Amino acid sequence: MIPPAWNYNPSTWQQRIPLIIVGFTGFCIAMYLAFYQMHMVNSVWDPFFGDGTEKVLTSKLSQKFPIPDALLGAFGYLIDVVSGIIGGTNRWKTKPWIVIIFGIAVGPLGLVSILLVISQPIVVGHWCTLCLCSATISVIMISPAMDEFLASLQYLQRVKRKQLSVWKAFWGNKQIEQKII
Amino acid sequence: MISPAIFTMNESTSNNNHIVGPLVITFSVISFWSINRNAIKANIVLGAWLLISLVVLNFAYALQLLSNGSCGVLLILLASIKRESEEKFGGGWRSLFQNNPLHLREADKNGNYQ
Numbered sequence: 001m002i003p004p005a006w007n008y009n010p011s012t013w014q015q016r017i018p019l020i021i022v023g024f025t026g027f028c029i030a031m032y033l034a035f036y037q038m039h040m041v042n043s044v045w046d047p048f049f050g051d052g053t054e055k056v057l058t059s060k061l062s063q064k065f066p067i068p069d070a071l072l073g074a075f076g077y078l079i080d081v082v083s084g085i086i087g088g089t090n091r092w093k094t095k096p097w098i099v100i101i102f103g104i105a106v107g108p109l110g111l112v113s114i115l116l117v118i119s120q121p122i123v124v125g126h127w128c129t130l131c132l133c134s135a136t137i138s139v140i141m142i143s144p145a146m147d148e149f150l151a152s153l154q155y156l157q158r159v160k161r162k163q164l165s166v167w168k169a170f171w172g173n174k175q176i177e178q179k180i181i
Numbered sequence: 182m183i184s185p186a187i188f189t190m191n192e193s194t195s196n197n198n199h200i201v202g203p204l205v206i207t208f209s210v211i212s213f214w215s216i217n218r219n220a221i222k223a224n225i226v227l228g229a230w231l232l233i234s235l236v237v238l239n240f241a242y243a244l245q246l247l248s249n250g251s252c253g254v255l256l257i258l259l260a261s262i263k264r265e266s267e268e269k270f271g272g273g274w275r276s277l278f279q280n281n282p283l284h285l286r287e288a289d290k291n292g293n294y295q
Binding site: 003004005006007008110114117118121122135139140142143144146147150151153154157158161180181 | 185195196199200203204206207210211212213214216217220267268269270271272273274276277282283284285286287288291292
């Protein structure tokens with residue numbers, strides 16, 4: 001189902017599968033870095049910056065969190081992947097809640113990644129190849145996820161304008177779905 | 182982003198470029214997709230800042246000034262190019278703040294109450 005005044009459906013699998021694959025790649029990278037931070041591997045691969053990755057992963061900044069920061073990143077990617085999988089090809093309308101979670105998970109995660117990239121040379125004084133790869137993945141995911149997010153917000157806007165329950169529509173309501181295009 | 186590694190820069194100019202570089206890349210990548218093509222306008226602000234920083238920050242060498250200055254001018258010029266899109270997004274992000282947005286008009290035209 002194509003949203004009104006759109007010329008494609010943002011919830012099709014062709015739109016979502018690339019994001020799920022990219023998100024899963026980010027999850028694998030983040031888990032690998034988390035394994036190093038949790039001392040489950042002795043060294044970490046870095047083709048460009050020598051021991052830069054190890055210095056970034058053992059920096060004071062990375063130890064500010066109660067759990068390894070790479071594990072937090074992996075958790076963020078896991079939310080991206082799971083929230084990308086849930087729902088059918090009309091989920092912008094049938095499950096706005098999961099689309100909103102997906103959008104919120106992808107957007108802020110990308111922005112946090114950029115802050116971490118900026119902090120590498122400024123706070124830590126070293127670069128980390130895999131962290132840069134992870135940040136690139138996060139940024140690449142932002143825009144493709146936003147179209148579905150916008151379609152759901154517009155649907156909820158139409159529900160509100162027709163003075164129906166936005167709360168019910170947010171969680172998916174068959175009666176409202178039938179009334180509102 | 183890589184200029185501090187190429188030119189010997191002091192801390193303030195180096196930090197400036199390490200902050201502006203990733204932001205420029207971020208807004209450029211986000212604006213690749215039509216839905217967020219206006220995000221490129223943030224690069225006009227960043228380009229303007231690069232030009233302002235030539236005066237505000239202490240650049241030691243002419244080559245550094247030339248590098249940052251030319252990047253600033255290029256950013257402003259390239260980010261100012263207007264881009265049209267064939268894709269339709271129901272009025273885009275601004276529709277969320279409009280009284281009678283395009284997607285609502287289209288839905289009403291098609292009989293919003295089915």
